[in-house]
Amino acid sequence: MNAQNKWKKFGAEAACRTGIFEIGRFFRRNTIPILCYHRFAQSRKYGALPAALFESHLKYIRSRFTPISFRQLDAILQGIISVNNPIILTVDDGYRDFFEVALPLLKKYGCTATFFVTTRFVDGEIWLWPDIINYAVQHTERESLFLPVTGESIRLTTMEDKAAARSRLHRTYKELSTELRKRFLEDVSTGLNISIPELPSFDYQAASWEQIREAAREGLEVGSHTMNHEILAHIDPKQAEAEVEQSKRRIETELNEDVIAFSYPNGMQGDFRQCDKEALRKNGYRFAVTCNFGFNNLDSDPHELDRIVASADIVSFTKEVSGFENLLHPGSNGRTYTASAPPATSTVVSSLCDDEQKEEWDLFVDQSESGSVFHRYAWKHVFEKSYANTCLYLIARAERAVVGVLPLISKKSLLFGNFFVSLPYFDHAGICADGQEARKSLLLCAIEFGRRANARYIEFRYAREEMLLPSKQSKASLVLQLPDDPDRLWHTLKAKVRNQIRKAGKAGLSVVSGEQDLIDDFFSVYARNMRDLGSPSHCRSFFQNICEYFPEAVRVFCVRLNHKPVAAGFTIASGDVLCIPWASSLRQYNAMCPNMLLYWAVLSYACERGFASFNFGRSTPGDGTYQFKMQWGAIPVQLYWQYWLAPGETLPNLSMTNSKYSLPVRVWKNLPLTVTEKLGPRIIQKLA
Secondary structure, X not given: OOHHHHHHHHHHHHHHHHOOOHHHHHHOOOOEOEEEEOOEEOOOEOOEEEHHHHHHHHHHHHHHOEEOOHHHHHHHHOOOOOOOOEEEEEXXXXXXXXXXXXXXXXXXXXXXXXXXXXXXXXXXOXXXXXXXXHHHHHHOOOOEEEEOOOOEXXXXXXXXXXXXXXXXXXXXXXXXXXXXXXXXXXXHHHHOOOOOXXXXXXXXXXXXXXXXXXXXXXXXXXXXXXXXXXXXXXXXHHHHHHHHHHHHHHHHHHHOOOXXXXXXXXXXXXXXXXXXXXXXXXXXXXXXXXXXXXXEOOOOOOOOEEEEEOOOOHHHHHHHHOOHHHHHOHHHHOOOOOOOOOOOOOOEXXXXXXXXXXXXXXXXXXXXXXXXXXXXXXXXXXXXXXXXXXXXXXXXXXXXXXXXXXXXXEEEEOOOEEEEEEOOOOOOOOOEEOOHHHHHHHHHHHHHHHHHOOOOEEEEEEOOOOOOOOEEOOOEEEEEEOOOOHHHHHOOOOHHHHHHHHHHHHOOEEEEEEOHHHHHHHHHHHHHHHHHHOOOOOOHHHXXXXXXXXXXXXXXXXXXXXXXXXXXXXXXXXXOEEEEEEEEEOHHHHXXXXXXXXXXXXXXXXXXXXXXXXXXXXXXXOOHHHHHHHOOOOEEEXXXXXXXXXXXXXXXXXXXXXXXXXXXXHHHHOOOHHHHHHHHHHHHOOOO
C-alpha cells in the first residue's frame, strides 16, 4: 500500500470512529437502504463474508436502523404501520452457509432478512454458473487457461492470479450470448482439466427446503431469484416470464405463503427489461430489487429498487450505508427516481354486514379454509344479547361475491379505554379472507372504525401469524390428535393418567352430558371455581345464549358425586375439532380426580363422534394448566394475537396474572359467591 492510500485509509477510519459519516444519514434520513449479501463463512474465504465482519455490520445496523421485511415495507406504503429508520437486509441465491453462519447472528441481534432463492438450485438440480467457474479455478493444477471463445489466455500461477481469473471469467460469461454460455463453461472446465460433479460439492451447496421452511416459520421472509439464475434480459421474454412465474409457484408450494419480492439475477442496468417488470406485476410480485447502488424513497419504482452490495470492511460499509459515499458522489445512483404508475383500484370493498347478509356470511365461513365456528354470524347475537356489546361485523366483496369477513367486538371502560377484539373469550378468530386484497381491505376498514371510535388498539386472534403487525405470543393452544376409538386413545395414555381416571370412578363419581339442560349444573361449578381463582365469571345467560344459537355445536359435561355437580365442561364443535373453552372443578373434591374423569369423558365422546382433534384451550407454557393438558399427549400450537395500535399505544396486558391486578385478585377470592356472580359479568363485559 503506497503512502497516499495509507493516508486515505487512516482518514476513513478516523471519520468512521468520530461519526462524521453520520452526516450522510442526515441527508438520507427519508430514504430506505436495502443491503445485498450473498455468501458467508466462519473465517476468511473467497467470495464469502466472514462471520466477524457480518456481526460488525449487524451491530452498526441495530444501533441506527430498524430492519424490516418487504411485507412490512408494503404495510408502510399503505399507511398501516410506521417505522423509524427502516432498512432491509437481503441475501441472494440460496446458499446453505446462510443458515450456518448468518441466520444465528441475525437472531442474536434481532434482525429480520429476506432470503432470495434460485429454486432449481435449492431443488438440487443445478449448479449456479458462477460456482462452476469458481470450482474449476479452485481445483485446477494448471497455471494458465486459454479460452477459444474469446481467444485470450489467463494466468493462474498465484492465489492473486486465481482471484483475478474468477472475476475476469465471470465478467466474460455475462457478456456472452445465451448460445455461447454453455460452450464457455465447457471450455473453462476442459481447459483447466476439471470434471465438474453432477451436483454441487459441499462448499457450493444450496440450503434445503426444510431449513428454509423452518426459518420461514420463525419469521424469515423468502423471495424469488428465478428458477435457473438466468439474466432475464438475455433470454426470450416468454422464457423470462416462466422463470419468475414458476419460481414463485415453487416457493409458495413449499412455504404455503405468498411470495411478494423478487431479486433480478446480476441485477445491473440492462439485465432486465420493461417487459420483465410487467411480468413481475402480472404474477403478483409487489417488489423487485436490483444491484444498482443507491437509496430508495416512497416514490421509487417498487419493481426497480436499488441496493447497496455490502462491503466487507466496516469502514467502507459504514460510509456506504450511512449515505456519506452517496453524498460525496451524488451521481452514483446511476439513475434518478421516478414514481411508478399507481396500482389499479382494488375491486374489493369492505362494509358493515347486516342480518340480511348473514346467510352469505356463514356460507363463506363454512367454505373457507380459515373459517371456524367462531367466525359464524350468530356470535353477534350472543354478544349483543348477553352483554349489549357493540358488534362490527365487516364483510368484503369483490363485485357481488363475498371474499372475506371480520367479526369485531367493541369493548369500552373508563379503566381500560376503548378497544376492539376478534374475538373475545376465545383463542382465535380474526380476518377470514380469500387472498391478500380482501385481507387488506378488511384490515383498513377495521382501522378506520378504530380511529373513529378513538380505540387504543384492535386485537386480532390467530392460531398462526397472519399479518405484519405487533404481536403477543405468550399463549399456546394444546391440541390432541384423536383416534377413532376411545380404547386406542386409552392405551396411549400414561399409567398415572389412567390410574387417576380409575380412581375417580372408584370414588363414586359419574359423568352425564347434555345441552341446555345442564347449564345450571355447569354454572354452579364454573362460577365458584372462577371466584376461587380470583377471576370474574360470565353471566349464566351468556352460556344459555350460546346454547340457543349453536344447539348443534354445544355439548355440556358434568361430573357428579351423589347428584352434586363437582366438575363440569362446556364444549363447542368447530368442524372436525372439539374445543373446550371452559372447564372447572370444585377444589374440595380434587383428591377424587373429578377433572380427570371429566376430560376422559369428553375425549371419549370426541373419539366416538369422529372428531379429528381435541383443543384443550390456551395456556401459558410452563404453568399448571399447561402441564395438565400436556399429560394427555397434547401438542402446543403457538397463538399469535396481533395488534393495530393507535399512535403512542403499547401492547396491552389485561391478564389477571398482571402484577398490578394482584390485590384485586386477592380481594375477589374472599368475596361471597352471590357478590361475584353479580359483579363478574359487569367486569367481564369490558374485558376480552
